[in-house]
Amino acid sequence: MDKVQVQTRSTRSTCPYCGVGCGVIIDSTGDDTSQGEIVGVRGDPDHPANFGRLCSKGSTLHLTATPLVRQTRRLLQPAWRPARGAAAEPLSWAQTHQQLAQRIAAVHAQHGPDAIGLYISGQLLTEDYQAFNKLARGLLGTNNIDSNSRLCMSSAVVGYKQSLGSDAPPTCYEDLDHTDCVFITGANPAWAHPILFRRLEAAKAKRPEMKIIVVDPRRTESADLADLHLQILPGTDVALCHGLLHACIWEGWLDRDFMAKHTEGASFDALKTLVRTMTPREAARICGIQEADLLKAARWFAESPATLSLYCQGLNQSTSGSAKNTALINLHLACGQIGRPGAGPFSLTGQPNAMGGREVGGMASLLPGHRDPNLADDRAEVARLWGVDALPATPGKTAVELFEAAAAGDIKVLWIACTNPAQSLPDQALVRRALERCELVILQEAFADTATAAYADVLLPAATWGEKEGTVTNSERRISRVRAAIAPPGEARPDWQIVRDVARLLEPMLKQAARPMFTYETAEDLWLEHRAATVGRDLDIGGLSYALLDQSGPQQWPFPAGAAQGAQRLYEDGHFATPNGRARFIAQPWKAPQDKLDARYPLSLTTGRLRDQWHGMSRSGVVPRLFGHEPAPTLRLHPQDLPLRGLKDGDLAQVSSRHGSLILPVQADADARPAQAYLPMHWGEEFVSGQDAQGRRLAGVNALTNKAFCPDSKQPELKFAAIQVQRVELP
Ligand code: SF4
Numbered sequence: 001m002d003k004v005q006v007q008t009r010s011t012r013s014t015c016p017y018c019g020v021g022c023g024v025i026i027d028s029t030g031d032d033t034s035q036g037e038i039v040g041v042r043g044d045p046d047h048p049a050n051f052g053r054l055c056s057k058g059s060t061l062h063l064t065a066t067p068l069v070r071q072t073r074r075l076l077q078p079a080w081r082p083a084r085g086a087a088a089e090p091l092s093w094a095q096t097h098q099q100l101a102q103r104i105a106a107v108h109a110q111h112g113p114d115a116i117g118l119y120i121s122g123q124l125l126t127e128d129y130q131a132f133n134k135l136a137r138g139l140l141g142t143n144n145i146d147s148n149s150r151l152c153m154s155s156a157v158v159g160y161k162q163s164l165g166s167d168a169p170p171t172c173y174e175d176l177d178h179t180d181c182v183f184i185t186g187a188n189p190a191w192a193h194p195i196l197f198r199r200l201e202a203a204k205a206k207r208p209e210m211k212i213i214v215v216d217p218r219r220t221e222s223a224d225l226a227d228l229h230l231q232i233l234p235g236t237d238v239a240l241c242h243g244l245l246h247a248c249i250w251e252g253w254l255d256r257d258f259m260a261k262h263t264e265g266a267s268f269d270a271l272k273t274l275v276r277t278m279t280p281r282e283a284a285r286i287c288g289i290q291e292a293d294l295l296k297a298a299r300w301f302a303e304s305p306a307t308l309s310l311y312c313q314g315l316n317q318s319t320s321g322s323a324k325n326t327a328l329i330n331l332h333l334a335c336g337q338i339g340r341p342g343a344g345p346f347s348l349t350g351q352p353n354a355m356g357g358r359e360v361g362g363m364a365s366l367l368p369g370h371r372d373p374n375l376a377d378d379r380a381e382v383a384r385l386w387g388v389d390a391l392p393a394t395p396g397k398t399a400v401e402l403f404e405a406a407a408a409g410d411i412k413v414l415w416i417a418c419t420n421p422a423q424s425l426p427d428q429a430l431v432r433r434a435l436e437r438c439e440l441v442i443l444q445e446a447f448a449d450t451a452t453a454a455y456a457d458v459l460l461p462a463a464t465w466g467e468k469e470g471t472v473t474n475s476e477r478r479i480s481r482v483r484a485a486i487a488p489p490g491e492a493r494p495d496w497q498i499v500r501d502v503a504r505l506l507e508p509m510l511k512q513a514a515r516p517m518f519t520y521e522t523a524e525d526l527w528l529e530h531r532a533a534t535v536g537r538d539l540d541i542g543g544l545s546y547a548l549l550d551q552s553g554p555q556q557w558p559f560p561a562g563a564a565q566g567a568q569r570l571y572e573d574g575h576f577a578t579p580n581g582r583a584r585f586i587a588q589p590w591k592a593p594q595d596k597l598d599a600r601y602p603l604s605l606t607t608g609r610l611r612d613q614w615h616g617m618s619r620s621g622v623v624p625r626l627f628g629h630e631p632a633p634t635l636r637l638h639p640q641d642l643p644l645r646g647l648k649d650g651d652l653a654q655v656s657s658r659h660g661s662l663i664l665p666v667q668a669d670a671d672a673r674p675a676q677a678y679l680p681m682h683w684g685e686e687f688v689s690g691q692d693a694q695g696r697r698l699a700g701v702n703a704l705t706n707k708a709f710c711p712d713s714k715q716p717e718l719k720f721a722a723i724q725v726q727r728v729e730l731p
Helices: 058-064 067-072 093-111 126-140 154-164 173-177 194-206 237-251 256-262 265-275 280-287 291-303 321-334 354-360 376-386 399-407 428-437 495-510 523-534 546-552
Strands: 009-014 023-028 038-043 116-120 145-147 181-185 211-215 228-230 307-311 344-347 413-417 440-445 458-461 470-473 478-482 603-608 635-637 652-656 661-668 676-680 689-691 697-699 721-727
Touching: 009 478, 023 058, 038 058, 093 116, 093 413, 093 440, 093 458, 093 495, 116 126, 116 399, 126 145, 126 354, 126 376, 126 470, 126 495, 126 523, 145 399, 154 321, 154 344, 173 194, 181 291, 211 291, 228 291, 237 265, 237 280, 237 291, 237 321, 256 265, 256 321, 280 291, 291 307, 307 321, 321 344, 354 470, 354 523, 376 523, 399 428, 428 697, 470 523, 478 546
Parallel strands: 116 145, 116 413, 181 211, 181 307, 211 228, 307 344, 413 440, 440 458, 603 676, 635 661
Antiparallel strands: 009 023, 023 038, 470 478, 603 721, 635 676, 652 661, 652 721, 661 689, 689 697
C-alpha cells in the first residue's frame, strides 16, 4: 500500500523546560496555526545555546502536546466551583472576566489593594510577566506580586547586585570553550542543564588539562567528570569559600593589581578580617573534607589562567543564599577571575524565563528594567512609562510571605498562574491553610490536575508551549522567540490575553489610570512596552525588535539602539555597575542552616532534580518514556544508615521533619554521605503523600521542608531539612 505523505510545517521556538534555553524546531501538520497537530520536535542547529542538540526532555516535547494529552490533561474551559470541594462548572470567558473583575474590585474596595496577591511563574513568557506586573502595580496598586523564581534565583539576583552592582550574569556559554578551571558548586548540570554539560564534556575531552572541581554533598554524574570532588556537608558553602579565600590570601594567590584597579579596598579589608579565623584547616573541619583538597581547589581556582564558576540551587535555596553567592563572587574578585573569556561567576538559571521575569520586574523586590521598588525615583519613572499617577510604595510580599499573609487572613484573593504552590512551596501545611482561607483562589493553568487546582475557586485555561507567542531569556542573557505552531485546545488562551481582558473590565471600576492601560492587541505590543522600560538601563534592549530576532535569531542583552550585536560578556573593561564602577567584597559570616539536627531529627535531607523530570511533572509527567530513568520516588540513604534503622533496600519508611511526614520506600545510595538523605523534588501526591500534625494531607518532598528564608533574598531553604526515618511495620 502506498504511504500517505503528510505535509508538515516547521516553526522555530524555544524549549520550555530549563534555563539553558535551547532552540527547537516544531514540526506540525495543517496549513497554519489554526489547525493541525504537533508531530515532532528537533534541535535548532542555528540556535547558539544548543546548536541542534536536545536532552531527553527537550527531544520528547512533542509527546506533551499530542491530541490525547491536549484533550485529557489540559484545562479546556473556564470553570467556577459553586463551593469548595464541589465540581467546577464551566462558564463562558465573558462571564468569567466579568465575575472576576467584580469580585476583585469588591475586595479592593473593602480591604484595599494589599488584600490581593499574585503568584506567577518563571515558566511564563516575558510578555505575560509584563501584563501581570502592570495589573498588580499599575492598576491594582499593590506590590504583592511574586514569582516561583523566588524559589529559584533570587539569591543569585542579590549576589550580583550586592557584589557587582547589577543583576546581570557577566558570562556566556562560550566561556566553557575558553576556561581552564570550572568550579561547579550547588549544581548538577549533568542532570539539570544537560546540554550545557555536554558542552563542558566536549571541552574537557578537547583539553584534558582543564580542571573541573565539583562541590556537592552527593556524588553526582557531574562529580564523575570532576578532577576533584569536594563532598562538603550540606549548608557549609560559605565556610568553604571563606576557607578558599583565606588560603589565597595566605599563599599570595590574590590578583592585587585587579583588586587595586577595580574593587573597593575598604570592603576587602572587612572581608579579610572576617576570614582570618576561617583557616583552611577550620574550613575543612566545618565542611567535612580534607584540608589538602581544599588547598588544591584554592590553587586551581586562583592560579588557572581563567576560572569559571557554575552554580545553581545548592547555593540559592538556603537561609544563607545571598551570603553563599557573594562568598563565591568574592573569590572571583580577589583572584581577578572575571571580565575575561572563560572567567567569571555564572549562575545557571533553573527555569526557562526566570531571567525575563527579573528583567520585567515581575517580583515583589523588583521593578521593570532592573529598577528598585524601594526607590521613589524608580517608581516614578515606571509610573510615567505606564501613564499612571504613582506606583505603590508599600513593600510587596515575597512567595512565602504571600502565603503566610493568606493563612493569616490578610490576603483575600490569590491569583496564581502557571505554577503549583500546593506542591512546590516549602511547608505544605502552611500553603494549604492559606489556600483554604483565601476568599478567592484563581488558578490560571494549562494542566488540569495539579495539586493547586483542587483549591481553586476559578480555573482559567491557559495556552502553553507550542501554542503561544513571545520571548524568553536564558542564563546567558540571550533573548529567544517563542512561537505558536498550533492553536491552544478548547478555549485555552495566552496568559497575557486573560490578564488583559480582566484588567480592561477592572480599569473603570478602580478608576486609577489616566489613559487606557491595557490596549495590547499582540504579544509584541507588550514586549515593546517592556523594551521602553529598559532604555538607558544596564539591560538596555532598545536596539532589538521582534523583526530583528526573527531575521538574526536570539540575541544577548544589553543591545542598545545602534549596536550591531549584544554584549557577549560584561565588565571586560573592568568597570562594574556600582555607582563608583568598582566591585564590592561582601563580608557575611558562615551560618549553619536554620533547621537544626538533633537526636530526634538526626539526618540532613537535601532535595534536587532528576535527569528526565521537570518541576512538579505537570508537563514531563505525561511522557511515559521519561519515567524509564527513575520510575518512582525513593528516599536515598547511605548504605550504613539503613541497618541502623532496621531497614533494607525497598522497605517502606516514615520520613518525618518538624513540618510534616511522608511514607515512601528507601534506597541504599553510596553517593550520599552517612547521615544524609536525598529526595527528588518532582513527585506529587499521586506518588508520595503524607500529613501534617493535624492530619492534613500533604504532597511530595515539600511536606518536609522548612519555610525559613534568606533575610536578603527571601529565598526559602529548600535544600535542607532535619529529618528522622523510621521503618513502617506492615500489618
Ligand atoms: Fe530543554 Fe534544558 Fe534540555 Fe535544553 S537542556 S533541551 S532547554 S531541558
